[in-house]
Amino acid sequence: MNVTPAVWLITIAITIAFFVYEFFVHVRKPHEPSIAESARWSVFYISLALLFGVGIGLTSGWNFGGEYFAGYVTEKALSIDNLFVFLIIMSGFAVPKAYQQKVLMIGIIIALVLRGVFIAVGATLIENVSWIFYIFGALLLVLAWRQAFGNHESDPANGRLVMFARRILPITDDYHRDRISVKIDGKRFFTPMLLTIVAIGLVDIVFAVDSIPAIYGLTEEAYIVFTANAFALMGLRQLFFLIGGLLERLVYLAQGLAVILGFIGVKLVLHALHVNELPFVNGGENVLWAPEIPIWFSLLFIGATIAVATIASLRKTRDSEPASAVETGTREDA
Template sequence: MGVTPLIWIITIAVTVAFFIWEFYAHVRKPHEPTIAESAKWSAFYIALALLFGVGIGMVSGWQFGGEYFAGYLTEKALSVDNLFVFLLVMSAFAVPKMYQQKVLLIGIAIALIMRGIFIAVGATLIANFSWIFYIFGALLLVLAYRQAFASHDNDPQNLRIVQFARRHLPFVDQYHGDKMSVKIDGKRFFTPMLLVIVAIGFVDLIFAVDSIPAIYGLTEEAYIVFTANAFALMGLRQLYFLIGGLLERLVYLAQGLAVILSFIGIKLISHALKVNELPFINGGEPVKWVPEIPIWFSLGFIATTIIVATVLSLWKTRKDAGREAGDVEQEPASRH
């Protein structure tokens, strides 16, 4: 793809500038964003991501453009699942809505840093060890299984890292604005806001483990991996407030993501066989008969899976709501 160090520097600088601007323009003054505000900025960031993908396609070719769009779709879907857990953390710690923007921005910044580290490590491994695709593929298949049967019912306050912080640091029970620490009678105490950030950071680490191998199954270009992740995370704060009520209706999101992760896992193992160097597999020679899954098929499969999972989720929740309404109407009548 031919990405120069200067392009990397400019890209990272612009990404950091966006987060700084987000803080000063939207988060510095605590407030609960309106639906209109969230919708406007969500549309802006999605449009920006799509334009960037078109730019990659026009400058570097549509093979890379397709890889970017497939990666962006996958990371956006995983980010929505990430939002569900963010919502769970916010509810568990009873974070006031006017302070949730700051928590989200910090959480998203931590997520990008975590993913940046994993991207660099992944790129190094891929460049030096072709067999790493076997490990990535197997990891995604395991994560897909766990995703399919995932439960979001666990209380984030029971996380070991949160319990460790509670045991070893002095905490107060009340929030003091959006501060993470406060002085009381000359002594420094931490507020529940710090525990929220710790929980969010831990969640980000877990999600980085599956998101980076997933996108490396679609492209080996570290620049595409980074920008797809950055654009997927940009606007996530606004999306949280825009679809907060919708998240609980996406009952098949986990299963949809499991299908996507399984597909990419199989794609990674297929690619590993094509470039095989392990002596105990086919005598250390590439397995030529294994088909290469084209990027256009990957893009179509991922998009279709997301659409089907969303439509089925909304259909099921609407059907369940109708059934509950019918039961409520029948209950008074049965008493006569």
């Protein structure tokens, strides 16, 4: 895939322009977006991402188009998981709904910057160190295990760095609109908004470590990696308010993502065997018998896994709601 520096610059400039527009038109004035507003913009950004993928397929071939779509769907799923953690953080810090847009926007921008850095590092490593695929594959398998069996109930609002910041910085108990710092009696204080942003920044680092090796397992094209990540993050703010109540019902999302990360981890290890140069593996020769997983299968597998996890989650929570209601009614009657 031949991407000129001019195309890179235009793509980055348009991406920045979208986020600047988002901030000044939607986020600068604190308010809670309506369902209608969130739905319109969510549809717009998802449609834009799909049209971009079609454009890649028509101009560069459908193999690259398939890589883009597989990467976009994976990154979107990981971003929704990211939203769930954002929800936990903002609940932990009791961020007023009118100010949640600003927190989300800052978190998304931090995520985009971090992923941009990781993309550049990943592209350099892949170009110069073939055995990095073994590292990426092993990392994803570990992350898949942690995603499936780790503790997802921890509260990032009470993490060590946040608690350390509470001890060394003068922090107010209350929010002062959406400001990060205020002056009280001539002394500068920070608001809980700063702690919220610190917590979200730490979470963004973790998710960048998850997402970049995952998408490099689907494509080696840095341009596709960047655009898939950028489009996955665009509209994420609106999606938060659109599916806010639904997030808590996606009880099997973590397990679905674990399956996807594990699948991509295996795919990376198989690819590493194909390009093997390590002297202690097959004498430094390529392991040609190891199967390469085609991109069409990856796309189908990822889409099917997300669909199964979503349907199973909604059925699980739907079936449990009536039982909870009956139990509540029984207790009240007693």
